[in-house]
Amino acid sequence: MSGPLEGLTIVEMAGMGPAPLAGQLLADLGAEVTVIERAAGGERPHDVNNRNKRSIALNLKAEGGAALALEIIGHADVLMEGFRPGVMERLGLGPETCLARNPGLVYARMTGWGQDGPMAQMAGHDLNYVAQTGMLHMMGHADRPPLPPLNLVADYGGGTMFLIFGILSALWEKARSGKGQVVDVAMIDGVVSLGSVFAALTAQSLWTQERESNLLDGGSPYYQVYATADGGFVSIAAIEPQFFAELAEKAGIPADLAARRDDRTTWPQQRAEYAAIFARRTRDEWARIFDGSDACLVPVLTPDEAITHPHNAARQAHVEVAGLMQAAPAPRFSRSQPDAPRPPVPAGADTHDILAACGFDAAARDDLVARGVIAPAAR
DSSP: OSSTTOOOOOEEHHHHHHHHHHHHHHHHOOOEEEEEESOOOOTOOOOOOOEEEEEOOTTTTTTTHHHHHHHHHHSSSSEEOOTTHHHHHHOOOOOHHHHHHOOOEEEEEEEOOOSSSSTTTTOOOOOHHHTTTTTGGSSSOOSOOOOOOTTTIIIIIIIIIHHHHHHHHHHHHHHHOOEEEEEEEEHHHHHHHHHHHHHHHHHHHHHOOSSTTTTTTTOSTTTTEETTTTTEEEEEOOSSSHHHHHHHHHHHHHHHHHHHTTOOOGGGHHHHHHHHTTTTHHHHHHHHHHOOOSSSEEEEEOOHHHHHOOHHHHOOOOOEEEEEEOOOOOOOSSOOOOOOOOOOOTTTHHHHOOOOOOOOOOHHHHHHHTTTTHHHHHO
């Protein structure tokens, strides 16, 4: 693979969700990512997070399985794992063991709650982590329970992105020290960091604890989503006065209503008046009126519509891989643009090639097969 991360070697312990996405994003940009999987499997063309990766299937509980994994880790720049605290240690692949074998290794581990603390061993998912940080309390309507924000906030914002950030930071430090280290990524830590702006706004008395009473949480009538005549929706984010003035002009917002935009005591009534205005036209009619405008009004697209939208198409934001439309590698680079993505391979498809590259000849690989550490080579 070409790209800015060409030459970077990463071992990823197979898991779910945010760690596989981190591996995919790094592989998209040219890193050689090898996934250690527990068992060989069949075709998986829709498993987007495993595109561009190599796969080796090892029985880590068989005699010699962990030692074989350690040999592979010994050739890597980075190890990523997303298990509960203590799992890698019980497999014989904890940080102390891996760094003794490979002192320059960046050992990146990600959990929801962190490697320590009273909740470290508890199960959890994105919604729980967002709740624990106080961020979930801020999302949704005032008269209803907080609304789950998909699993984008903790899993992929506080998890995936901070995992990548931690890995690249440790690699930068290693370039000076020559030493590896452990990176402890907790999704709750990442979400707290993502929400730091709201702590600042609260300290300045610019944010309240009540949902739907603030500028960015659906309280403001001009930072809102409104239904249209055809059952569609438009998003409005006309925060700056000059953008709001353009919104008011093009949408036909009455002058007396526009003049009250910053009167928070009347925001609920204002939202009802705005809703009546935007219910007069269809979503696409509003889109045409505001096309090319600075009023910050954009239609709410379905995922299928987003793929074919002229702007996304011009940016080539999506790419077809093995018949499946999916996100193109991001971000873009002026010189080291990565190759087009390769489809995911079956679990364990590269086992024998990877071991051969590590110096295991055919006889040694046959012995591993006989001992149940690896599966036979595919014919």
